[in-house]
Amino acid sequence: MTAVEFDTRAIRPGGLFVALPGERVDGHDFAAAAVAAGAGCVLAGREVDAPAVVVPPVPGRRTDTYLAATDPDGHGAAVLAALARLAGHAVAELPRCTVVGITGSSGKTSTKDLLAAVLAPLGETVAPPGSFNNELGLPWTALRAGESTRHLVLEFSARGAGHIAALAAAVPPRIGVVLNVGSAHLGEFGSTAAIAEAKGELVEALDDDGVAVLNADDPAVAAMGIRTRARVVLTGRHPNAHVRAEDVAVDAGRARFTLVAPGGSAPVALRLVGEHHVGNALAAAAVALELGATPDAVAHALSLAEPASRWRMELTERPDGVTVVNDAYNANPESMRAALSALASIGAGRRTWAVLGRIGELGAGSDAAHVQVAQDALAHGVDELVAVGAPEYGAPRDAPDVDAALELLRAELRPGDVVLVKASRAAGLERLAAGLLEGAR
Ligand SMILES: Nc1ncnc2c1ncn2[C@@H]1O[C@H](COP(=O)(O)OP(=O)(O)O)[C@@H](O)[C@H]1O
Ligand SMILES: [Mg+2]
Known part of the structure; x- marks a missing residue:
């Protein structure tokens, strides 16, 4: 119903532009550009050079939003809180x-x-x-x-x-x-x-x-x-x-x-x-x-129902008979186990590869959790375990980065192989999956 956007490129005429301090840019600096692009008004955490509703940071209000690192003054947290209330009112109608x-x-x-x-x-x-x-x-x-x-x-x-x-x-x-x-x-x-x-x-x-x-x-x-x-x-x-x-x-x-x-x-x-x-x-x-x-x-x-969101167990058959399973969107130990079990099922009777990058945000037990995943891979009968920039797996093979992993796989993949590519998002293994599929579609 309402056109509310945080990206000036998405603004529609009369829409509300939500200014947020992001990692690369601060939306407040784009308030005027948003209005020039058709926004009717700006929701902001501080004064901007455009017509705006400016919400002040409220002392004691939660500031540990996803913005935290780029929001030292809590302007972003205030804007997000206002946006949430706006959404709540709109839905209640x-x-x-x-x-x-x-x-x-x-x-x-x-x-x-x-x-x-x-x-x-x-x-x-x-x-x-x-x-x-x-x-x-x-x-x-x-x-x-x-x-x-x-x-x-x-x-x-x-x-x-x-x-x-x-x-x-x-x-x-x-x-x-x-x-x-x-x-x-x-x-x-x-x-x-x-x-x-x-x-x-x-x-x-x-x-x-x-x-x-x-x-x-x-x-x-x-x-x-x-x-x-x-x-x-x-x-x-x-x-x-x-x-x-x-x-x-x-x-x-x-x-x-x-x-x-x-x-x-x-x-x-x-x-x-x-x-x-x-x-x-x-x-x-x-x-x-x-x-x-x-x-x-x-x-x-x-x-x-077909897969609707990308890089989640996205299965592609290459013309040469290699099957690539791209699950590079994110990872935690449970989703790793789920993916390894699927790899075993897809790869029944075929050679299977688990190409795994780091699982982030695991805290103190991180190393042990990686070793456990490597053991799970072997227990599922995975034939080739390749870690990518993740020595904590203790895997038989550890390619230092995506390019090295690509080189290794290009040299060794044979028709009929099944390759699972998975890691936390920060590892950027979607680039590896894309590399494996280059020219294959
Ligand atoms: N119920 C589940 N148990 C374990 N792993 C799952 C489950 N559902 C999805 N996954 C796996 O977890 C990862 C993230 O899936 P996704 O649906 O994007 O979850 P979320 O939005 O909670 O991060 C994918 O690798 C996916 O294959
Ligand atoms: Mg999600």
């Missing part, structure tokens, strides 16, 4: 729009994409592009919802305690999904108990007319049932789950299962790669069933 929040250590974006696909036939659905899930991306997405929107799907991320609570207070979800509690950002949180505490803030924010969709297969998530006033719907393979996967089978990395729900059962065959998507699909199914879909319709939509 849309009584026919159901807000669904998704959190978890892994799978938020995949689940968001699955859910958007499953909800689309039920009515207009607004979901973030990519992984817009922080103090900027979440309200920005929420401000995309309008009169005709029936579902607003939001991804809630957290780098610390209180982050999800603040976002959920601004734009309260009616349905909250918690996928899993893993070790993503363990370094910042300190312990997995602290991560569970933070993820659970989403279901604490639900009202008693809300629904908490909780993963019955993850004890730390199932335990969140007592932290919410909302009705709890359990998902998973666990026999107690209300929305369940039975007879799960994995073929060439893709899972098939029977979706079993109180309203009936239906077969699902996922196109997404990786058995871990079973849990994501069940969460999406549970939400859609709450919102009036039938099990048949849900199973059908899940089975048609």
Whole structure:
């Protein structure tokens, strides 16, 4: 409805330009340019040379936003807080729009994409592009919802305690999904108990007319049932789950299962790669069933859903018969294990390569976690383990950087090989995956 943008190139006539101090530039310096480009007004944290609503930093207000490093005076935090309130007011004006929040250590974006696909036939659905899930991306997405929107799907991320609570207070979800509690950002949180505490803030924010969709297969998530006033719907393979996967089978990395729900059962065959998507699909199914879909319709939509966000288990067959699995978007130990298991399934009877870069933000246990991943790779029967600039794996081979890894792989890959490329985003392995596919499409 409202055109709210933080990038002058995206401004539309009459839109609101949100000025934020970023890593490379400070949006406040572009206020006049934004107005020249058609913005009607600027939301700013300090005076700018354009018509603006200037919000002052409030003492004591949370300043540990994703901007922290570039926001010493809290101007950005003030702007983000104002943006969140604006989004909250705008969404509150849309009584026919159901807000669904998704959190978890892994799978938020995949689940968001699955859910958007499953909800689309039920009515207009607004979901973030990519992984817009922080103090900027979440309200920005929420401000995309309008009169005709029936579902607003939001991804809630957290780098610390209180982050999800603040976002959920601004734009309260009616349905909250918690996928899993893993070790993503363990370094910042300190312990997995602290991560569970933070993820659970989403279901604490639900009202008693809300629904908490909780993963019955993850004890730390199932335990969140007592932290919410909302009705709890359990998902998973666990026999107690209300929305369940039975007879799960994995073929060439893709899972098939029977979706079993109180309203009936239906077969699902996922196109997404990786058995871990079973849990994501069940969460999406549970939400859609709450919102009036039938099990048949849900199973059908899940089975048609293609990967929507890039670099997540993106599978490409090269003309020479080499299969490249690009999962370079990010990594934590759980998603590494999920990817290695998928590699083993895709590569059954073929030579498999795990080309892995560093997993960031693991804190004190980082080295041990890398060694554990290397052991998991071997346990999954991976034939060739190549670390890229990551000696902490203790891998048989360690290419110092992406170029060296490319050279090694170009020399050694043979028709029929399957190569998984995965690391935390900072490792930049998407360039390696692109290099492997050069001229192959
Ligand atoms: N339920 C899950 N359990 C483990 N790993 C997962 C799960 N869902 C997705 N992944 C993997 O985690 C990585 C990130 O997936 P994504 O959907 O972008 O999650 P998020 O948005 O939470 O970061 C990908 O490598 C993906 O294959
Ligand atoms: Mg994400």
